[in-house]
Amino acid sequence: MCGIVGAIRANHNVVDFLTDGLKRLEYRGYDSSGIAVFDGEKIKRVRRVGRVQLMEDAAKEKGLFGHIGIGHTRWATHGGVTEPNAHPHISGGLIAVVHNGIIENFEDERTRLQGLGYEFESQTDTEVIAHSVKHEYSLNGGNLFEAVKSATKNFHGAYAIAVIAQDNPDEMVVARMGCPLLIALGDNETFIASDVSAVIAFTRNIAYLEDGDIAVLRAGGIEKLIDKTGNPAQRKVKVSELSLASLELGPYSHFMQKEIHEQPRAIADTAEVFLDGGFEPENFGKNAREVFNDIDSIKILACGTSYYSALTSKYWLESIAKVPTDVEIASEYRYRDVIANPKQLIITISQSGETLDTMEALKYAQSLGHKHSLSICNVMESALPRESELVLYTRAGAEIGVASTKAFTTQLVVLFGLAVTLGKMRGLVSSGQARAYLEELRQLPGSIQHVMNLEPQIAAWAQKFAKKTSALFLGRGIHYPIALEGALKLKEITYIHAEAYPAGELKHGPLALVDENMPVVVIAPNDSLLDKVKANMQEVGARGGELFVFTDLDSHFNEGEGVHVIRTPRHVGVLSPIVHTIPVQLLSYHAALARGTDVDKPRNLAKSVTVE
Template structure:
């Protein structure tokens, strides 16, 4: 997860930058990549904790910084023709089309990362406009994706331009400087009031004023917001859970821009992993809680995409079993914090059985689990303060899907056409996640109908059965409702006896080869007067006791991630109506290594 900060002043701006670092360090952004307008300025990458030492004694009037939660993202700053410098985060969805256009225009950039593409495109527009603000606005109108971009020009020494799509940016005007960031707490020392840019706005910052253009390129004014100390870390949201659900699109964009969308195991892990793991004969996933449900979903991907036998074990049970597994099995341990005691013990048990190939997947790079495994895969989802897992669950799904793709290619199970289609789906995932905001109102209506229920059923089939289990767990955690997740085909083996008019049943019904079977299962519920709530892309219509929310169906194997986010939102809204403390549910806790 990345963060941007930029500042401009008539005086030396670097001492002010040093004063704004503490909130970002507190958040866990441990590395920084910086460019300033110093003569012959070079890109500086260093730990955030030592950035003030590197800036000591230096002088600059403009500075752009990208912060990261782990290692610095070296492609986050780029220049075009020594004239336009861009610092950014996020992912360009139509990168191939833009690269083809720029190549024809004489711009050659390999690899085509977000910063370089943006810099070249802005430079092209600036050549005809001779106005940096208009050039950035025109370039942004061509870029499709989820991103935030900041720009400096060698010819316009008194300006910084910034714009974004689906990543909120804030501007603070101080006494001697103006700054922008996507993290408002980084601006709290500059001014108590901030301007939040609207979707598609472009801003020009000078040392004492700023100008805004709306998405149509017209001058506009945005109302200022006065964040209270208790609100500023929430970015204006009411709860961390709500904030963390909303920022998932930006996290997906950062992850995919950082590591690429290609099915390349050496790129995702390292060259040693690609060589050592090329001939594994099976996979065993160890996890607990939400991580277990992510692992259950991943089993379908490993088997269908890579042709690898895959088993999923509850860590708390596996460690006490006399497990019998092939010696050439890759053991993957999954944990949000990397400190889950059962998962650590289960991995140690697997190692005691002479399993040499072990991989840890966690959102905490220095955690005990990561240190224990031979290979490590860092989620980079940023700090998750809410107790219940939301963005880490979604990034686990994304990471496990990409791992399955890599093994599919490594084992020659992935055709060139299938890989191209998968890469296209990955590029479109961040923006598809932002489009879920369109159904927020409908999910709130569902919450109104179910929040007083004593129990809930969630049902799904295939990839969506683990999602039903995860959705039930979310309802248990934050709404305190007796919720249960079932494979829809198993309803006839007992659960149907509990169905009546007072039992809401929430179903995931994607249009696929199992749609007709699931519709038949749901008809059994309707016949018993059950109240149905259906997330579906199958073109169904709502009727009495039959409520349908239309979901997108264009991401194929990645669609479960979108359904998962919708179900997280439903659980959040239900808990709010219950007047529960959604960020710290009763009797629950989790390890958070950075907050």
């Protein structure tokens, strides 16, 4: 993985689109990039390790030109970060391929193809695709569609691929299984990409491929498309509503900074479905009332930041709706023996809607007999919503920074709305209480904006953190997952080692780490557990630890030697976890600035994780 682009343009050079599209996919994370185009005589390729700009400069220097081409940003999975391992891969000078995903049986395929006389120049799993298609191309009389169709039968795993052939200069063949791929239609030009952000500057007419699809593309559009059964199929073309402005930095220095500051608007937009229509099951789908009446428990499957939003929601779902709720890491769930319960609602959470581990976990749950599913996602028409019975989209807008911010807080808004909806259906939330919850949601964007005003104080703290090598984050109850999220953010973009614990667990081991060099961040709102948290803080202070406390205006903390306090304007009750997310995001952002790390593109990470 990580990003694919391609184009057939009857009247224009594709190189400008390929390089522009790859730049717009940089946010997904990558370590190298490359493009291949047919210049009228042969396929020519440029690849470089590092920034897309380096590859673009090399392409300009070579005067690359063509009406058909493919491009790729790579995030290494097989083989090191080297130019020979970068995409596109070419077989025999005839077939060029770009690929996202992982071919799980690539070693067997490599051995088979070596036995047929093919030589390998890279360590990647992708090169087996190029050679396999080349082999089938020879067997199928130069029919590229049939070659790709035959070759993909040999592959086990996940892939999105785009293929061009030197002696078929007017067509491209694409195929998808488990990894996102879309087709975008313009005026006598056709584009493909992993993400709509790559094509939105050229056209808004988008068709999303489904698992098992294989399509032949020409400048005029989709010439042929078959589905996973091998039958002819059509994919609906929709007009994307994504704003091009949302993909630009504007006055901000980084996308992460922009996205942190966009949270009041994103939360207001996401909450609108409840503020306009109340806490009604129909917000989640036309048959949601029937589904919600048929369930007796919930299991949430997610990864990374989405997993922490799920952990937070467990408190709401069990306290407000009294629905037994389990939360599991998707990549672990799919590989263990599970006791299935057909009356359990499976909820999947993913910013992109394409997270492979979460997608496969949902399929596993469905194979075990779980008939009810709900997807919470930020990307329209992505894979998880299409596979789910119910869906409610967050309205965070495009999130470019690898470290998720506004996607996380908008997920929490939807999950809170779900808890209240279920509580209301079960007679546990009165009409008056529902109105009170709506008012709290209505006030939430303003509360977050107030927290933004604390940014100068948080930035000052960050200067201290920038010099550290490790940090602890503590929270209790529903704020423990926020501590987890804070530690994750610090790790992701500053490369400072950070861990999070329930504050009561300090004495069971982590306290051994505490000394004058270990900053300890405490999420300590003025709730029923505040006195317990204060007692845990005493344990840190007694060992010489330095405390950084995020609390509320009325929580009566005293600053002193080794104790730093930042107060949000007021305690916001049940929605406090969302408000207290903002300070830990800002702390990580400013610590990363102080350390000089690449905030939006942290090393080794990718935005859309479409491999295991």
